[in-house]
Amino acid sequence: MNAILIKQLSYKYPKNNYYSLLDINLNIQAKCCTGIIGPNGSGKSTLISALCGLLTDFEGSISYQGMTGDLLGCVKKKVALVPQEYAFYPQLTVLQNVEYFLSLCIVDKSRWKLLINDILTQCELVSVKNQKAKKLSGGYKRRLNIAIALVKEPEVLFLDEPTVGIDPESREVIIRLLEQFKKQGKTLLFTSHMLDEVEKICDDIIVLRDGKAVMHEQGGQNNILLTVHFSTPPLNDEFVRLYEQVTENKYQMRLNSQIELSAQLQFLASIETPIVKMHYSSNSVDQLYHLTQVAE
Amino acid sequence: MIFHSLKKEALIILSDIHSIGVLLILPVAFMLIMTFAMSAEQTNVVSEIHIKVSSDKHSYYVKAYQDYLKQQGFKITEKSDLADIHLKLPAHFEDNILTGVAAQSIELILTKNITPQKRNIVIQLVQVAFSKLRLHAYMLDSGDLSEELSLTEQVEEIEGSTDVSSYFLVQIPDKKLNSATLYSVPSWIVFGIYFIVLPISITVINEKQNGTLIRLKTFPITTSQYFFSKVSAFFLLSSVQFVVLTVIGVFAVPVITEQPTIVINNWPSYLGSALFIVLSANALAFLIAALVNSYEQAIVLGGGINILLAAVSGFMVPIDIMPPVMANIARYSPLYWSAEVIRAAFMNSSYDIVLPYIIRLLSFSAISFIIARYLFVMKIRKLVWN
Numbered sequence: 207m208n209a210i211l212i213k214q215l216s217y218k219y220p221k222n223n224y225y226s227l228l229d230i231n232l233n234i235q236a237k238c239c240t241g242i243i244g245p246n247g248s249g250k251s252t253l254i255s256a257l258c259g260l261l262t263d264f265e266g267s268i269s270y271q272g273m274t275g276d277l278l279g280c281v282k283k284k285v286a287l288v289p290q291e292y293a294f295y296p297q298l299t300v301l302q303n304v305e306y307f308l309s310l311c312i313v314d315k316s317r318w319k320l321l322i323n324d325i326l327t328q329c330e331l332v333s334v335k336n337q338k339a340k341k342l343s344g345g346y347k348r349r350l351n352i353a354i355a356l357v358k359e360p361e362v363l364f365l366d367e368p369t370v371g372i373d374p375e376s377r378e379v380i381i382r383l384l385e386q387f388k389k390q391g392k393t394l395l396f397t398s399h400m401l402d403e404v405e406k407i408c409d410d411i412i413v414l415r416d417g418k419a420v421m422h423e424q425g426g427q428n429n430i431l432l433t434v435h436f437s438t439p440p441l442n443d444e445f446v447r448l449y450e451q452v453t454e455n456k457y458q459m460r461l462n463s464q465i466e467l468s469a470q471l472q473f474l475a476s477i478e479t480p481i482v483k484m485h486y487s488s489n490s491v492d493q494l495y496h497l498t499q500v501a502e
Numbered sequence: 503m504i505f506h507s508l509k510k511e512a513l514i515i516l517s518d519i520h521s522i523g524v525l526l527i528l529p530v531a532f533m534l535i536m537t538f539a540m541s542a543e544q545t546n547v548v549s550e551i552h553i554k555v556s557s558d559k560h561s562y563y564v565k566a567y568q569d570y571l572k573q574q575g576f577k578i579t580e581k582s583d584l585a586d587i588h589l590k591l592p593a594h595f596e597d598n599i600l601t602g603v604a605a606q607s608i609e610l611i612l613t614k615n616i617t618p619q620k621r622n623i624v625i626q627l628v629q630v631a632f633s634k635l636r637l638h639a640y641m642l643d644s645g646d647l648s649e650e651l652s653l654t655e656q657v658e659e660i661e662g663s664t665d666v667s668s669y670f671l672v673q674i675p676d677k678k679l680n681s682a683t684l685y686s687v688p689s690w691i692v693f694g695i696y697f698i699v700l701p702i703s704i705t706v707i708n709e710k711q712n713g714t715l716i717r718l719k720t721f722p723i724t725t726s727q728y729f730f731s732k733v734s735a736f737f738l739l740s741s742v743q744f745v746v747l748t749v750i751g752v753f754a755v756p757v758i759t760e761q762p763t764i765v766i767n768n769w770p771s772y773l774g775s776a777l778f779i780v781l782s783a784n785a786l787a788f789l790i791a792a793l794v795n796s797y798e799q800a801i802v803l804g805g806g807i808n809i810l811l812a813a814v815s816g817f818m819v820p821i822d823i824m825p826p827v828m829a830n831i832a833r834y835s836p837l838y839w840s841a842e843v844i845r846a847a848f849m850n851s852s853y854d855i856v857l858p859y860i861i862r863l864l865s866f867s868a869i870s871f872i873i874a875r876y877l878f879v880m881k882i883r884k885l886v887w888n
Contacts (some may be wrong), residue, residue, distance in 0.1 A: 255886040258720055260885075282722045289713030295510060297517040302510070309506035310721045328573075338517075358721065 208363055209236035209393040210257065214266035217252055225396060226252040227264070228417040234410070236271070236361075239384065239394040240264040243403035244414030250397045253414065254364055257395070258287060270362070286360035290367045292347050293354070296340030300331050300350055303339055308357040321357070328386065329353040330379060345376025352383065361385060365396035369403060432470055432486040440479035455482070503723070508735040514705060515739065521701045529694025530750050535689055537759040540682035540820075547620050548575040548627055554585035562653065563596040566638055569657045570631035586615040587624065599639045608632070634660055683761045687751035688844035689817040692837050694747050694806050695779060698740050699787035702732075703800035706791045716885050725882045729875055733784060740780040748776075764848055772847040775856065779840040782863045785870035786836060792877035801837050811837045834864050 215230040222293045223332060227249050234240050242250050255261050257268060259278030270280040287293075294303045304322055314319065327331045334342060339350060348368060368384070369377045384407055387394055398404050404411060412419050438457045440446065449457040461467050467486060474481060515521045553576045557564045566580050571589075579585050592598070592606035630638055638660045641647035647656055709715045718728060756763045766772050790807065794800045812818065814831050815838035821829050832838045839859040846856045 251886070258716075260716070260886045278719075281720050285720060287717050287720050289717060291711075291713040293713035293717045295514060295714070297514045298510060302513065306506045306510045307721070309503045310718070310723050312722055354717070430506065 208233045209238075209271060210395075211236040211269045212257075212266070212273075213268075215253075215256060215264060215268065216266055217256055217261055217264040219252075224417075226417050227256065230417075230419045232419055234393065234395065234413060236393050237388070237391045237402050237499065238409040239388050239396070239407050240410040240412060241400065241408035242395065242397045242412045242414060243399075243404055248414040249417040250414055251366075252417070254366065254395075254397065257281075258364060260286065284360060285327070285362045285364060286355035286358045288352050288355045288365040288368055290370060292339075292351055294339055294350060299336050300326070300342070300346075300353075301335040301337055303350060304353055304357060307354045311358055312477065313357075313359075321359075324357045325353050328356070329383060343376070344372045345379065346377065348380055349373055349383070352380070360392065362393045362395065365394065367398055368396060369398070369400060377403075403438065430463075430467055430486055431460055432459045432467065433457070433484070434474060434481055435483040436479050438479060440477060442477045444473075445477055461486075503727075504734045505730050507731040508738055511701075511705065511732070511735040512739060515701050518701070521704075524554040524697045524700050525694060528697065529690045529747055530755075532693060533751055533755050533860065534689040534758060536686040536690065536754055536817075537682045537761060539763060540686060541759060547623055550577070551575075551586045551620075551624065551630075552577045552579040552584050553589060553614070554579050554582060555589045555591065557591040557595060558593050561596050561685070563599060563639065564591060566653060566657060567591075567631065567635045568775060569653065570634045570638075570660075571628065573634075573657070573661055574627040574631050576627070577733065586613050587611065588613075589628065596639075634664055638813060641833040658755065681756075681762045681764075683751075683759065684845065684848055685765055685820065686843045687755055687764060688848065689812070689815075691744065691747045691751055691844060692779065692783075692840040693808070693812050693817060695740055695744055695840070696783045696811070696837060697805075698736060698743070698783055698865065699790050699804035699808060700800060701738055702784075702787045702796050703804050704797060705732075705793065707797060707800060710795075710881075710885070715882060719882060719885060725879045726875065729788075729878050733788060733871070736787070737780060737784050737801055740784055743777045744780055748772075766848060767850040768847065772844075775843045775847050775860070778867075779843060779861045780861050781813050781867045782836050782870075784841060785867040785874065788874035788878070789870045792874045792881060808837075811835050814838075815841065817841070836863060839863050841865075 210232070212230055212232040212234070215227055215232075216225050217227040218225045219267050230253070242253065244250050252261070256264050259281040268277055270277075270284055295306070297459070298306065301322070304325060305318075308318060308322065323332075326335055329352055331346065331349055331353055336344055339347065342350065352365070352368065355365075365384075369380050372380070381403065384394060384396075388407075394407075396404075396408075433448070433452075434457045436457070439455060440457075450457045452458050459470065461470065474484065510560070514660070553571055555564060555568050555571070555578065572578060576587075582588070583862070588609075588611040590609035590611065592608065594695070595608075598606070608626060610625065612621065612624065638656065642649065642656075647659060659669075686705070709718070723731075752764045752766060753867065755761070787804070790804045794803055814828065815821075815835040816824060816832050817831075817837070821832050821838075824832070841860050843856055843859045843863070845851075846859075
């Protein structure tokens with residue numbers, strides 16, 4: 207099921223004579239985590255602005271779970287934002303911040319206590335709930351930033367660099383939190399420059415470059431790279447047809463699944479040319495990102 | 503939502519020493535300073551002025567003139583470097599005293615120590631001393647002043663005969679209705695209330711810069727709802743500030759400055775007036791907050807406009823001594839209207855006097871709020887994820 211369907215989305219800022227987003231067609235899966243990567247100026251922020259209903263005059267269409275029409279209205283109901291900046295009030299305590307943002311939502315007052323406890327527990331903020339936000343460490347601030355988004359009980363969460371500028375331990379907590387959201391059935395969309403993080407959490411990856419969604423790697427397709435080294439070039443015709451020659455005796459093949467990998471291992475066992483070395487690796491986001499650059 | 507908004511804004515202001523300084527400490531300091539400065543117990547403006555009288559010869563009349571100058575409060579000196587005023591008497595000074603037309607002018611040279619504020623008083627007093635000298639010469643000439651008296655006795659007699667204070671019955675208003683506190687306290691209460699512009703502007707700028715406004719845009723409230731919850735919160739905070747400043751101004755300032763106490767005869771009317779003033783201050787503050795985009799702009803525009811309006815509204819220099827053009831400008835300032843409303847409540851003036859100011863304040867508030875809301879909505883509409 208798709209959470210967000212984007213069709214032929216293009217956008218040009220009024221002062222620019224070029225498109226910041228150009229003919230983007232994407233199908234963002236519900237209850238999945240989708241990473242948006244791309245260099246600075248590639249259109250990540252513009253894409254998120256459009257998805258959040260912050261841009262009004264774009265070309266094409268964006269619909270949330272089939273709902274068309276008032277995009278900002280849909281966003282207000284279903285989507286929560288976690289900006290990269292600490293978008294809360296540093297002079298207030300953690301609890302006061304959560305309470306204030308909750309007061310802006312249409313939530314029955316009788317549910318407040320339970321909801322606040324749940325959010326603080328989930329984000330591991332209970333121990334610091336009475337501390338002023340400005341006195342928290344970077345990791346706790348990031349978690350508070352996320353906790354505030356949860357008061358809306360959103361179906362979709364947009365996170366902008368949620369782990370930037372924090373220590374590895376806090377980063378792990380946030381990654382664990384995001385994985386938990388996924389299990390709860392929330393749809394996550396996040397931008398990051400940490401490619402390993404994107405690879406670890408995301409089911410789908412959107413690579414943006416010059417306003418175009420260059421690649422939408424879905425469900426880990428082509429994510430296994432099998433490399434085989436021979437002492438002499440293999441003579442098997444089937445092998446030569448299937449594999450790409452990298453160097454004189456080194457060959458590679460991209461596979462979509464473990465089943466395909468098993469089949470290939472059986473096939474390699476059947477060919478006569480002796481194999482010197484063989485290994486396979488996950489096709490990393492890093493490679494994907496750089497492949498995109500090469501492709502251009 | 504309004505309760506949490508009020509709680510949030512109150513906590514933000516209370517945790518910021520600069521906001522408290524601007525909203526409470528600064529106006530109270532001004533109340534005290536200006537009340538002291540304007541109190542009746544001012545020092546005699548000429549008591550420290552040294553005057554040197556130069557003449558080609560030290561005649562009887564030159565000595566008499568010096569005595570009359572002393573009687574006006576001046577100090578006589580022989581040293582040029584000590585003199586604030588140099589009075590050069592022409593040759594044959596005594597021959598021309600009674601002629602009515604001076605053959606040669608008396609040169610009155612004022613140094614830079616005589617400020618523009620003192621200049622007119624000093625000139626008048628030097629001329630009064632000369633008038634007494636002329637009377638002295640006339641009475642000697644006519645025989646009405648005995649030549650047998652010493653110069654000091656003659657001067658005393660002239661001083662006695664020109665003392666006209668017993669001819670007048672001066673009726674001054676009740677001090678409670680005409681004190682320095684009554685002038686300065688309303689002005690500086692208003693000044694403090696209008697300084698709400700800084701906390702409001704800075705809060706809005708913070709919310710914009712740290713992404714809170716973008717986040718709020720995706721919350722299930724409209725920009726107008728958010729704007730009015732903020733307005734309500736600051737309106738209540740300003741009202742509390744008004745009460746605190748009133749209590750300090752009415753009860754503490756007169757005691758500290760040893761001035762007559764201020765009596766508010768009609769508290770409901772006073773508090774009612776306070777609502778119009780708070781409304782107007784918040785309207786102006788939200789208008790400026792909607793215009794500015796940085797802390798620098800907030801301080802220059804917010805603080806600057808407030809100080810300028812206070813200056814033209816006669817808070818620093820009383821309107822009574824302003825040139826007519828300046829005094830007319832003051833009558834278009836919301837700070838002036840606000841101060842007049844408070845002053846009227848202190849003096850228990852009739853509604854006829856207050857009503858025009860209240861109508862102006864309400865009109866100003868309505869126009870400012872409409873423009874501020876429009877600008878605020880436009881500003882939020884333009885926000886995109888950066």
